[in-house]
C-alpha cells in the first residue's frame with residue numbers, strides 16, 4: 345500500500361510524546377531541467393525531541409536542504425509523512441510561527457531597515473508593525489545591532505548580517521529553528537565567534553533546533569546529536585550522540601580526546617559517502 349502523503353499534525357504540545365517533529369518514510373522527487381525524475385530523499389525517518397539540538401551532515405547535494413524545507417513545511421514530501429508537534433495559540437499575542445528558518449545567505453532584504461528586517465518574521469506571522477518592531481528591537485540589542493537599527497543592511501558586515509538573520513528568527517518566538525548552513529558564508533574567525541554566540545543563545549533559549557552544516561566540528565560543538573546522511577538519494581546512515589555536558593565551553597570541548605575521536609568517526613563515515621566506498625562509522 346502506498347505510504348500516506350502530506351504534512352500534518354499541527355496539534356498540541358506533547359502530542360507525540362515530547363517529539364516536536366517526526367518524519368516517517370519520506371521520499372522526495374524533483375523533476376530536473378531535462379525532465380528526468382531526481383530522487384533527493386529516500387525513505388527518511390527522523391524524530392526530533394522538544395528542546396533538542398540536532399545537526400545534519402552529509403555530502404553536497406545529498407538532500408539536506410530538501411530535508412529542512414520539508415521539516416518547515418516549505419515543501420511537501422512525495423511519499424511518507426512529516427508531522428510537526430505543536431504551535432502556540434497565542435491568545436491575544438498574535439500568531440507564533442511553528443518554525444523559523446535561518447539560511448546561509450542570511451535572507452536579509454536590502455530595501456528594509458535593519459529594524460524592519462528583524463521584525464519581518466513576526467510581521468509575516470500577522471503581528472502589528474509596532475508590536476513586531478518592539479520585539480525585534482530587543483533582539484537587535486541582544487545581538488549588538490541596536491546602533492544600526494535604523495540603517496540599511498548594506499552597512500553591516502557578514503557576521504552582523506548573520507546576527508540580524510538570527511535576531512529575526514529568535515524574534516518570531518518560534519519554538520523551532522531550522523538552520524541551513526547558517527554560518528557557511530562567514531570567514532573562519534567570524535564563524536567561530538558566531539558558533540560561540542549560537543551556543544550561548546541556545547543555552548539561554550533552549551529552542552528545538554535542526555541545523556544543517558558541512559562542518560563536523562560545528563556539529564559536535566553545538567549539537568546533542570549528529571545525523572549523517574548518505575550521498576543522494578539522501579537517507580540517514582548513522583547517528584552520533586554528542587556526550588559533552590552543557591553549558592559547554594568550546595575550548596574545553598574541542599581540546600578533549602572524545603571530540604577528536606568523534607570527529608574522526610564522523611569523517612570516516614562522510615568520506616565513505618564522498619568516495620562511494622560507504623565506509624561504516
Ligand SMILES: Nc1ncnc2c1ncn2[C@@H]1O[C@H](COP(=O)(O)OP(=O)(O)OP(=O)(O)O)[C@@H](O)[C@H]1O
Nearest residue numbers: 374375376382384403404405406407408409410411
Ligand atoms: N527545486 C528543485 N528542482 C529540481 N531539483 C532539485 C530541487 N531542489 C533540489 N533539487 C535536487 O535535489 C538534490 C538535493 O538538493 P539539496 O539542495 O537538498 O542538497 P544539499 O545536500 O542541501 O546540497 P548542498 O550541501 O550542496 O547545499 C540535488 O540533486 C538538487 O539538484
